[in-house]
Amino acid sequence: MTKHEDNIRDAGESGRPVRTSETSAPERLEMPTAPVEEHVAHSVSGVLGLLISIFGPLIGAAVVVAGGVLTANVTPAIGVPLIVLGALLFVGSLVAWNGVKMVAPGEARVIQLFGRYVGTVREDGLRWVNPLTSAARISTRVRNHETAKLKVNDARGNPIEIAAVVVWQVEDTAQAVFAVDDYEEFVTTQTETALRHITTHYPYEADGGELSLRDNAESITDQLSVEVEARVKTAGVKVVESRFTHLAYAPEIAAAMLQRQQAGAIIAARELIVEGACGMVEQAIARITAQDFVQLDEERKAAMVSNLLVVLCGDRAPQPVVNSGSLYQ
Numbered sequence: 001m002t003k004h005e006d007n008i009r010d011a012g013e014s015g016r017p018v019r020t021s022e023t024s025a026p027e028r029l030e031m032p033t034a035p036v037e038e039h040v041a042h043s044v045s046g047v048l049g050l051l052i053s054i055f056g057p058l059i060g061a062a063v064v065v066a067g068g069v070l071t072a073n074v075t076p077a078i079g080v081p082l083i084v085l086g087a088l089l090f091v092g093s094l095v096a097w098n099g100v101k102m103v104a105p106g107e108a109r110v111i112q113l114f115g116r117y118v119g120t121v122r123e124d125g126l127r128w129v130n131p132l133t134s135a136a137r138i139s140t141r142v143r144n145h146e147t148a149k150l151k152v153n154d155a156r157g158n159p160i161e162i163a164a165v166v167v168w169q170v171e172d173t174a175q176a177v178f179a180v181d182d183y184e185e186f187v188t189t190q191t192e193t194a195l196r197h198i199t200t201h202y203p204y205e206a207d208g209g210e211l212s213l214r215d216n217a218e219s220i221t222d223q224l225s226v227e228v229e230a231r232v233k234t235a236g237v238k239v240v241e242s243r244f245t246h247l248a249y250a251p252e253i254a255a256a257m258l259q260r261q262q263a264g265a266i267i268a269a270r271e272l273i274v275e276g277a278c279g280m281v282e283q284a285i286a287r288i289t290a291q292d293f294v295q296l297d298e299e300r301k302a303a304m305v306s307n308l309l310v311v312l313c314g315d316r317a318p319q320p321v322v323n324s325g326s327l328y329q
Contacts, residue, residue, distance in 0.1 A: 041119025056093020
């Protein structure tokens with residue numbers, strides 16, 4: 001079973017009606033595998049690191065001063081080691097400050113040690129990690145991306161304008177940082193590419209039972225979400241949903257397509273009117289014949305049918321004509 005058939009089966013199990021023509025949707029693109037996967041970095045409460053960073057330099061400075069006093073007045077053998085110890089404590093406390101990281105809700109910190117990925121800190125608040133590491137801040141909040149109005153040819157070659165909004169979120173912070181150069185730009189580009197790809201496989205409006213962009217927007221946007229997620233998954237991004245925000249014929253053919261739609265509506269209305277008029281005429285003749293209060297030969301029936309159809313099918317109010325003679329004069 002193909003991946004697309006799995007998607008169609010899942011959609012059917014979720015209660016969404018599945019059309020047979022959906023099996024002709026474009027196959028999803030297989031993107032390269034990400035080089036790393038997110039895992040939790042070792043960290044402790046940042047309060048300890050904050051206390052060391054604040055009081056460590058003060059204690060180190062006090063030890064250096066005490067060592068200097070002892071070196072000058074009492075015993076240099078004790079004072080010199082105190083000066084060295086105080087200096088190390090002072091410098092180490094300043095370095096420890098680099099390990100204190102503040103993580104806000106909806107954010108994460110990607111930790112690296114000399115270029116090697118160490119892990120990700122997602123727990124919000126003050127956290128203390130290895131001070132020799134570097135941390136990159138990355139947002140894990142849900143975000144929207146709305147594409148510009150794209151001019152694309154549909155499945156029948158008609159130029160149309162289309163735009164969509166995609167709701168997405170960073171799911172794997174390591175892949176977002178290391179798998180692509182700029183994950184936000186990557187999402188933008190891949191969303192527009194997927195939108196163009198999906199649009200070229202469906203007509204703007206359908207003449208039969210096939211899917212169309214105008215009449216089956218929900219089904220097609222579901223496929224758009226699947227394709228966008230397949231394209232951006234390598235960047236650690238999860239797609240929540242997608243929706244069309246603009247859909248119209250291009251200006252150069254909009255007037256002609258409007259006339260076509262109007263003609264189709266007029267024809268459909270006329271068909272309905274004629275069908276109803278024929279039923280009414282048939283019912284009138286059958287009732288007159290059944291009650292037998294007027295004898296109608298074939299010529300009179302034809303004249304009656306003609307008059308009733310003119311009255312019922314005309315787009316203007318009929319003008320009565322008084323016949324002072326007989327039906328045959």
